[in-house]
Amino acid sequence: MKPCCPGNPLDRYASRREFLYVGLLGGLGMTLPGFLQQALGAQKDYPLREGVAKGIIHIFLPGGIAHQESFDPKPFAPAEYRGPFGAIDTKLKGVQFGQHMKDLAQIADKFTVIRSMSHGEAAHERGTHNMFTGYRPSPAVEYPSIGSIISHEMGPQNNLPPYVCVPSVPNEFANSGFLSSAYGPFALGSDPAQGNFQVRDLSLPKGVTDERFARRRSLLETVDHHFRTLEKSDALDSMDAFYQHAYKLISSQQAREAFNLAAEPDALKDEYGRTQAGQRMLLARRLIEGGVRFVSLTAGGWDHHDNLKAGIEKELPPVDKALATLIRDLERRGMLDSTLVVVTSEFGRTPKVNPTGGRDHWPRVFSVMMAGGGVNQGYVHGASDALGGEPEQDMVTVSDLATTMYNQIGITADKELMSPGNRPIEICDGGKVLDSILAKKA
Incomplete structure (x- = not known):
């Protein structure tokens, strides 16, 4: 040339x-071509409903956090089931959390806890697939993530990608599946917890x-x-x-x-915590405020097969602090009602502490937290049994959770999309909207 x-x-x-x-x-x-194709807007079979939530923050705790040490303690169980920690009272009468959730306990009247989540996948990969797609894994279909579905159905606004992962794409199931790669996540390329954070190549x-x-x-x-x-x-x-x-x-x-985290005041950064969890959640709020539709972030590592006590003492306090601050910050800014915050993990942990002081994989029952976006405040949905081993009341499936998330942002979960084999596949199959966890309209 x-x-x-x-x-x-x-x-x-x-x-x-x-x-x-x-x-x-x-x-x-x-890729750039992928994002550009996405930016032209997705084809829609019918108009979107007006959702209560304008954006979703999905906080994933990889490894499988122990529900007994977090949202569903068993203070009256025998010691080998109760675990190494006590329980603390919350803002809700008769509801207790694990002793390292002090900040969330003080604002338990601001969110919903589901104590009866259940699925049948005890392997990390399969459990993670469930929580990111709303589907059980299948050898025949590569299902898209919830973020990619939202990207496909809603498209970008304010010149921002509709789906962002902080700090990177956490696993293969966070991608676009059988949809075009155009609907995959925009990943930052660096961690906002780093002092010199900037989005690579933006x-x-x-x-x-x-x-x-x-x-x-x-x-x-x-x-x-x-x-x-x-x-x-x-x-x-x-x-x-x-x-x-x-x-x-x-x-x-x-x-x-x-993406300019430096614009946030130092006092607010301190309130969230100058930690991995704190700065990722602060950036997530900023992205939602700017117009991103779905932000997915990870915090900590929770695969505590050994020495659960040390693991929880290290990992849980910064997440507790950051998550409580995120909810308060969204509320102060008038964003909580229009932002759905969902905290999940791939499964829970075994009811009984093992010989090495840890808990092993347990998908039969575990806990999920939801805040804002039209969800009840100060509510506990469902219950596990006395030892934390099985759902005892109002079991919630993965498809129920995904269907409810879609419902709140205005997507009909039984809408059919076409897979590459020209086979119609519902956005989420078999789930129901969890009406009991949704705030009643005035």
Whole structure:
């Protein structure tokens, strides 16, 4: 290719390939063409309902947090079932949490706890698949994640990706499944808990000024006009639309600002905690506030087969502090009613403490927390039995939980999507909306 303009050597050559390296999405969990196709908007079979929630924050505790040490303690069980910790009173009369959930105990009147979640998958991968997709794993179908479904059905707003993972895509089941990769997550590429946090490749590459960027855009428009004149190609018109959306995201100060954690005051960062959990949850709130539809983040590691006591003492206090602050922060900003916060794990832990002082995998019953987004405040749904081994009342399935999440954001869960084999598959099969956990309309 011949030089196109004088000056900096970096400006002398331009091609379509060059415009794919403007520094937007490389290495962020999805390709630029994929994001651009997504940005044009998903095809919808029928209009979305108006959801109570405008956005969802999904906080996943990988490894399987022990429900006995968190939301469902068993203080009157024998010691080998009760575990190494006591229980503390909450804001709700007669409801107790594990002793390391002091901050959440003080605002238990702000959220719902489900103590009767259940599924049959005791392996990490299969349990994680359940919680991210609402489906049991199948060798025949690669199901899309809840975030990808929301991306597909709702599309972007405010020039922001609809689905963001903090700090990275946590597992293979957080992806788009049988949907196009266009609906996969936008991953940050770095952890907001790091002092030098910035979203990799969101801004223009080093050495590319706004003036140079505009000049490249002008050049692209000239080249595209030439190709259109010669080829009269509909595909080129479509490609032009993709590029327009790329430029909007790169050049939008509003979009960049949503990721600017440095703009948050130090006092608020301290309130969340200068921890992995704290800074990830703070960024999640900022992204939802900016217009992201679904933020998925992980916090801690909870696979405590050995020395459960030390593991809980290390992992739970910072999550307790951060989560309580997130709920208070959303409420202060008037965002709690329109933001659904969901805290899950792939399963719970065995009722009995094992010989090495840990608890093993236990999917038969475990706990989930939900706040905001039209969910009841100060409510406990369902119950496990006296030893924390089985659902005793109002069992909740994975598909029930996913259906309720979709319902709150305005998606009908039994809508059918077409898989690559031209087979209709419901967004979520067999679940019911958990009406009893939803706030009653005035």
